[in-house]
Amino acid sequence: MNPLSDIDIELRMLVEAVYLKYNYDFRDYTGASQKRRVLAALKAMACATVSELQARVMHDPAAFTRLLQFLTIPVTEMFRDPEYFLAVRQQVAPVLKTYPSLNVWVAGCSTGEEVYSLAILLQEEGLLERTQIYATDINPDALEAARRGVMPLERMRLYTENYQKSGGKRAFSDYYTAAYGGALFERSLVENVTFADHSLATDSVFAETHFISCRNVMIYFNRRLQNRVLGLFHESLCHRGFLGLGSKESIEFSSHAQRFEVMSRRERLYRKVGT
Amino acid sequence: MNAAAPSRDELRAALAGRRIEAVVIGGSAGSVDALVELLPALPRGYRLPVFCIVHLAADRESRLPEIFSARLPAPVREAADKEEIVPGTVYFAGPGYHLSVERDFTFSLSCEPPVAFARPAIDVLMASAADAYGPGLAGILLTGANHDGAEGMAAIHAGGGFTVVQDPEDAQVPTMPLEALRRFTPNLVLPLAGIQTLLPLFDSEEP
Numbered sequence: 001m002n003p004l005s006d007i008d009i010e011l012r013m014l015v016e017a018v019y020l021k022y023n024y025d026f027r028d029y030t031g032a033s034q035k036r037r038v039l040a041a042l043k044a045m046a047c048a049t050v051s052e053l054q055a056r057v058m059h060d061p062a063a064f065t066r067l068l069q070f071l072t073i074p075v076t077e078m079f080r081d082p083e084y085f086l087a088v089r090q091q092v093a094p095v096l097k098t099y100p101s102l103n104v105w106v107a108g109c110s111t112g113e114e115v116y117s118l119a120i121l122l123q124e125e126g127l128l129e130r131t132q133i134y135a136t137d138i139n140p141d142a143l144e145a146a147r148r149g150v151m152p153l154e155r156m157r158l159y160t161e162n163y164q165k166s167g168g169k170r171a172f173s174d175y176y177t178a179a180y181g182g183a184l185f186e187r188s189l190v191e192n193v194t195f196a197d198h199s200l201a202t203d204s205v206f207a208e209t210h211f212i213s214c215r216n217v218m219i220y221f222n223r224r225l226q227n228r229v230l231g232l233f234h235e236s237l238c239h240r241g242f243l244g245l246g247s248k249e250s251i252e253f254s255s256h257a258q259r260f261e262v263m264s265r266r267e268r269l270y271r272k273v274g275t
Numbered sequence: 276m277n278a279a280a281p282s283r284d285e286l287r288a289a290l291a292g293r294r295i296e297a298v299v300i301g302g303s304a305g306s307v308d309a310l311v312e313l314l315p316a317l318p319r320g321y322r323l324p325v326f327c328i329v330h331l332a333a334d335r336e337s338r339l340p341e342i343f344s345a346r347l348p349a350p351v352r353e354a355a356d357k358e359e360i361v362p363g364t365v366y367f368a369g370p371g372y373h374l375s376v377e378r379d380f381t382f383s384l385s386c387e388p389p390v391a392f393a394r395p396a397i398d399v400l401m402a403s404a405a406d407a408y409g410p411g412l413a414g415i416l417l418t419g420a421n422h423d424g425a426e427g428m429a430a431i432h433a434g435g436g437f438t439v440v441q442d443p444e445d446a447q448v449p450t451m452p453l454e455a456l457r458r459f460t461p462n463l464v465l466p467l468a469g470i471q472t473l474l475p476l477f478d479s480e481e482p
Contacts, residue, residue: 030377033375219386222357248369253358
């Protein structure tokens, strides 16, 4: 293996310090992407070295909050991969309709794009009223943005296109109004949403759920943490519960592979087997 | 710039004392054509992993692994998240995600914003592979219409790796090679024919 460079050593010390001081556990995140994001933080926060950044973060909680925005990845879009949402609509929703009440968990919800997408889908399938959605993330600023539900107006064209491809039944513009310099989404969509601080790396299961959507979150985790998270999901899901992942994620290589069955390989939809 | 391709012996001399463990090839406009010429030069039994990355539309599927599978003796596949890198395999970066090589020689994908409008970005793959392989990495930058790749090649160079830039005069679109040459001096500047001769020589067992 190529020997560790100074910056690699500093990075390990930084995530260790962040864990010990703030109890945010990034130790099992994949290295390459984390390194890029810390380098971006260095630039934005005008630090010459990672060690300098570490010193600042150690002694100034506001600096940590700033760093956290780089360490978490708030890049997503509404109805990203419309085929996924179409499959949820066509294959998952009909089964969900057989339950009198539902718990849905959007794990790693970031700034809420997927929460609002799923809420719209559930409403159109007549399920939203009986559904409790848990939208969790480790980044309080992202959660706050998710709660507000104001998306950039310039994204609406793409989101509308995605929505239509996902089997949307109405005009997408029915769901938002222009306000606060953006597109403010219908408050009724998130009436039954609990936005909560929850770490997939350190916290445990908090509810029994029927459907968990966790897309493009686990790609940032190493195998060990991926296994932990899939264990959490298995524990949380009800008998035959559904799990949806990102389009390039898979559970085939995980130690939990046998505990889920593939429902749609292409759309990365799985169902829990066993107890 | 060398217009004519150097001989096999000259290229072998340029590699003297090096032990290449992996090859990364990046390009944009025109680079699929270039790869069609280049990759069949890989002999049967080639032992290095080869990472290929070309800019594509962000559709969900890329047909490149399929296309090259039919043309090459080596196994060809799209690089998957957390997959262990297997020597002798040709990997393509799939559309819509950045591809990185981790220090434990697995792949990882990420949804970070595009770099130079590109996702996957050549810079991201090359810089991460440079971290993992250091002097054991060979980087090749082909034809292309934007500046993605220049920084990644510079990172390979800085990490002691071996760098080859396609001769801009030989490239379908010279922007990408020119941008790399503006930043650093690679080990070799070669026309495609020269890169074709060079590629098998990276595997030191190759006679």
